[in-house]
């Protein structure tokens with residue numbers, strides 16, 4: 001299978017981390033949103049998209065993660081037996097994707113000429129990021145993992161969002177505000193998958 005994405009997209013990173021953590025053989029192929037391959041794989045031209053060996057194309061990082069998780073049990077990244085645990089992992093994913101969504105909006109707004117930037121949009125989305133980080137820190141508490149006793153999609157989604165936040169908002173001192181997130185992230189950053197997904 002081929003995963004289409006960029007090195008900076010938080011959604012592509014999340015999908016890639018799932019494939020890497022599960023040791024699912026794949027090629028990571030770089031293409032920009034609206035690039036030829038992205039458009040071939042996803043009518044909306046967005047990344048990530050996954051092209052299966054028989055040509056079937058799957059898109060949206062959550063759908064890719066869900067599919068990939070069914071391919072093997074080692075490890076199970078989205079709980080299967082406990083509906084509430086599954087819901088908690090999916091909620092974490094939505095929270096992490098929400099951070100990424102708002103960081104993308106802020107980045108897009110900041111790329112406009114300063115006089116054209118909409119202060120209300122920046123304020124709304126920066127506040128959303130702050131609130132989401134606050135929620136993530138409370139939920140994580142002193143736990144080793146976002147959910148349960150081992151790594152799940154929740155950890156991979158949050159890692160992807162925070163890597164993107166560091167890239168686009170290096171001035172945001174979330175580590176200072178949330179030491180528990182900082183130490184959890186430092187541990188995640190050392191994982192083979194996270195290192196591999198940076199290049």
Ligand SMILES: N[C@@H](CCC(=O)N[C@@H](CS)C(=O)NCC(=O)O)C(=O)O
Nearest residue numbers: 009010011033046047048060061062
């Ligand atoms: N909800 C989607 C979001 C995908 C997305 O918005 N990707 C961005 C790149 S980070 C993109 O392709 N943007 C270009 C576009 O919307 O045309 C997912 O999780 O895969």
